Amino acid sequence: MDILIVLIPLALILAGVWLATFLWSLHSQQYEDLEGAAHRALSDEDR
Amino acid sequence: MTTLNPDLTGFLVPVAETTSRLDLAVEGIRCAGCMATIEREVGRxxxxxxxxxxLTDKRLRLTxxxxTAPARVLQRLEDLGFRAYPFSPRAHTDQSAIEQRRLTRALVVAGVAAMNIMLLSVSVWSGHASELDPLARDFFHWISALIALPTAAYSGRPFFxxxxxxxxxxxxxxxVPISLGICLALxxxxxxxxSSHEHAYFDGVVMLLFLLxxxxxxEQAMHRRTRAVAANLxxxxxxxxxxxxxxxSWVECPVDTVAVGARLLVRPGERIPLDGAVLTGRSDIDQSLVTGExxxxxxxxxxxxxxxTLAMSGTLTVRVDRAHDRTLLADVERLLAQASETKGAYVTLADRAARLYPPIVxxxxxATFLGWMLAGLxxxxxxxxxxxxxxITxxxxxxxxxxxxxxxxxxxxFKRGVLVNAGDALERLAMIDHVVFDKxxxxxxxTPAIANLAAVPPHIQxxxxxxxxxxxxxxxxxxxRATGATLPLDDATETPGAGVTAVLDGVEVWLGSPAFVGADAQACVLAHQYPSASMVxxxxxxETAVFALRQPVRTDAxxxxxxLRAAGWPVExxxxxxxxxxAEVAAAVQVQDWTAGARPADKVARLHALTQxxxxxxxxxDGLNDAPALAAAHASIAPVSAAHVTQAQADFLLLGNRLSLSLDSIQIARRARTLMMQNLWFSALYNLVAVPIAVLGHATPLVAALAMSGxxxxxxxxxxxxQTPQEIR
Structure with missing residues (x-):
């Protein structure tokens, strides 16, 4: 059971990191134009 | 013709000391190619x-x-084949985008929290079978509480x-009952x-927040998409x-910025942008969008x-004058206020369920509390x-x-080309049993078209x-448009309000009012055949010929x-x-029941009579004169060509040119109402099963989480x- 002392905080930290990343991507307006983003991925031009 | 310089400075929103932002609605963006071209060419x-x-909203954001740059951008876009129009800064303050981001944050927080709490709960649940140490169980519960309480405080905000x-x-x-349930469970x-007991409901609460x-x-995404299209329109x-x-000189300005007393220039073929009094010029004006005439x-x-209203023949200068006699508009506004007051009677299905629910539960x-007390607990x-x-309820x-x-x-x-303006519009449309059309x-x-095209010889056409x-x-x-002409005649001269003349291969050619051309007799004969048509x-x-022009009946009308009649509903x-x-149109669409010369108040009176x-x-x-009637009706539909006030009143806006979209709307609305009723009944049934289990004290957190999420x-x-329409009858 001792392993839980390590694993639970680790799980929480990982979740926190993921959450922070998502909130950052939301804040930088990456979800404003989902249709455009799908096409931009295929475009050769660097933008 | 006077050249006009579009003045776009009113649309610029400053973002930094020297830079400003401008949003344009762009017509014609369809694919990734358009997107790349516009960004490359305009960026240069x-x-x-x-x-x-x-690409989702079909807009271009410029910094x-x-x-003077926006004028060049519009020119460049026009060269590329796109028509772009600036947004007025008023439409800019887009509250729905902010709201959507707030809700998405709440959703993601609840999702992450639910996953982590479930991780702990699964251990506790399986621990019940394999004798989990009570100390470890309490420890897990405390961690769950540490995650769940802040999550509920943040993600539950929209509901609270x-x-x-x-x-x-x-x-x-x-x-109200949702918030109460969440708070009580926590x-x-x-x-x-x-008190170191076995049961804690943190998992169920956070999971439910996530699903809700x-x-x-x-819902917010749908509203936002609708609003984006409406704003583009x-x-x-x-x-x-x-x-x-x-x-x-004359400068083109957004209508919002024009003050009372300003002088406006209205050329033939343009709509008069604001109410006012004519200062100079004469013209025939088409009032069909305002009065139906x-x-x-x-x-x-x-x-x-x-x-x-549309200036047809001559150039006018108009003094903007709001305080002037606005009999029609004042009428419309007064009727609108009345209509929306008397309308409040409809209670949505959800609200009816919400009213029934709390007293019962x-x-x-x-009763459960008192019952167990009496039983000696x-x-x-x-x-x-x-x-x-x-x-659990x-x-x-x-x-x-x-x-x-x-x-x-x-x-x-939306995919079929219909915008839904109001949340409860679908349930209301599903209930209709009488249809009133404007003509x-x-x-x-x-727009008008030639009614007797075949009667005119092709070379004259x-x-x-x-x-x-x-x-x-x-x-x-x-x-x-009707004759498919592409090559204008050189040196054609226009006599305002009368017609056009030119010389072609040594022969004089004329086009205009019958009096101008000298074909009054012919026009008179034709007027008997087409009583509502305008003659050209x-x-x-x-050789002379006369065209009879009128607004043709829509092909699918x-x-x-x-x-609609086959569904058993009277149509008028x-x-x-x-x-x-x-009478002419009524005969063409085979409607026997019609009223002509109805003022806005008459239309409202007719709808009130039906409601009563x-x-x-x-x-x-579609007309301005229809706006109060739309507000007074149980449900309302307007085509996209409708007047602004009318569009704002309509529950549904048909984007395409097809009237049959209104049928599709009714079918989908009926299907939606059926499903809403099914869902409500299912929820009631669920409670019927879950409540006895809870009353008897068998509702463990595992049962609660499964039942509620399920x-x-x-x-x-x-x-x-x-998504699939339900056939009417």
């Missing part, structure tokens, strides 16, 4: 810092460091806020954890006015003209069981039952078409009316136009079926 222009296309708003207004909505769980938020986020309809400057009215200096919970334990009853499936169906149905309509612009096309290209008169435009005559040397026409014109006879009338109309998921999946 002087003064443009960045150009970014939003510029030079106030809405519940508090409803309670302040002395109403009950579904968010309170009980903290208490149980504190999915519904909210999708508003911008595309180019609300610009040519305003006289002190130095005598198709016969043009002649105006001269001193006459009052309304916004939305709270009585059951109280300690009051703390009896209370705990009573609270589990409240938790937390109306999450009920909360999702109606909105999820609305989202799916509105999405299906002008609804059953008929909004061709010349008439080429002459018509030289004029800006709306009837001339219709002739040019053409002369080539000694007859089939649509027939389908109530129009502001003359009796002869209405316990009918549920659907009003379909019922929410079933309701959501059932809602997906709203």
């Amino acid at each position: 222009l002087d003064g443009v810092v960045s150009a970014r296309v939003n 510029v460091n030079d106030t 806020d809405s519940a508090i708003r409803a309670l302040k207004a002395r109403r009950v909505n579904m968010d 309170g009980l769980s903290v208490f149980e954890t504190w 938020l999915i519904g909210r986020v999708l 508003a911008a595309l309809r180019a609300e610009h006015a040519s305003v006289a400057q002190a130095d005598g 198709t016969a043009p009215r002649a105006v001269s200096p001193g006459d009052t003209v309304y916004a939305g 709270h009585t059951v919970a109280l 300690a009051w703390t334990e009896a209370l705990a069981i009573a609270i589990t009853v409240l938790i 937390c109306p999450c499936a009920l909360g999702l039952a109606v909105p999820t169906v609305q989202i799916v149905a509105a999405g299906a309509l 002008t612009g609804t059953l008929t096309e909004p 061709a010349i008439a078409g080429r002459l018509a290209l030289a004029s800006r008169h709306p009837l001339a435009a219709a002739i040019a 005559a053409v002369r080539v040397g000694t 007859r089939a649509t009316v027939a389908a 026409i109530v129009s502001g136009d003359r009796a002869t014109a209405v 006879a316990k009918r549920h009338p659907l009003m379909i109309g 019922s929410s998921l079933i309701v959501m999946l059932n809602a997906l079926r709203a």
